[in-house]
Amino acid sequence: MYSISFQEAALMPRERLLTQGAEQLSNQELLAILLRTGSKKESVFQISHRILSSLSKLTDLRYLSLQELQTISGIGQVKAIELQAMMELGRRIAQAETLEREQILSSQKLAQKMQQELGDKKQEHLVALYLNTQNHIIHQQTIFIGSVSRSIAEPREILHYALKHMASSLILVHNHPSGSAYPSKNDDQVTQHIKEACQMMGLTLLDHLIVAGQNYYSYREETDLL
Structure with missing residues (x-):
């Protein structure tokens, strides 16, 4: 010693x-x-x-x-x-x-990352990822835990962090504890509602991902909403 x-x-x-x-x-x-x-x-x-x-x-x-x-x-x-x-x-x-350092190049890559974080959660988590002009994540924020239908995911909570971190775009992610990644009508409403709010603020909603276990659903890949 x-x-x-x-x-x-x-x-x-x-x-x-x-x-x-x-x-x-x-x-x-x-x-x-x-x-x-x-x-x-x-x-x-x-x-x-x-x-x-x-x-x-x-x-x-x-x-x-x-x-x-x-x-x-x-x-x-x-x-x-x-x-x-x-x-x-x-x-x-x-x-x-x-x-x-992380740059989002595909919905699949991001879905794999979020499956590890949210795939086994017993409650719904709504997470927003904020990106700069080079599509690098500059901040990740859990908006709330519970039901994503809560007031149709109040945009002021989501946009608050976008403005705080000077983001140019964002991606929403939430999990389905049920095991099915298929979106509900409410998920469609949330996506449309947040997209419109982002457009008013000069932001881009790049995607809304739903993860469930090892499955995922991407609004950008599967729909024309984004």
Whole structure:
């Protein structure tokens, strides 16, 4: 293990980050910075080393619950909460970067992505994906969970995020827990209603997808509504 004192162990990675950048630090050093302090028995470096050594791979850290984190000697409730918050923020940053890089080239490709997210949901989810002029997703928003017939999917909720993120177009996606991806009359109404609202705002409704298990329905592919 490390023979340096606790005070030195706590300061060294911070100093290295300042002078060399975070990318130059080891996983152990980064974790030590987040933990900040050790215990009476172990330095923060020793605790960091022990945590990382107990994992099969670094990504396993993300799946530890608050309770599991607190079973680790040297990790109390506050540190467990801070670690979970850090990991969730990292997950959201990674998700946002993926969305920014992702370009929608076909309804089938997007349907496959949304099948993974919504295919097994027990309630209907209405999701809007907002795109820039290059058809890159710049934001994904769950509009509501429940029945898509609710006030025929109020366009103000959908268009609010389009304006907020300066989108040029959008795609609606919702799931059918029944297992059938075939649209209902209400789905047709929703599509027409949102299309008209988008046109008034200078936006384009590119598609409305319905996913159900491994099946999907695309209004752009199957109808002349869009």
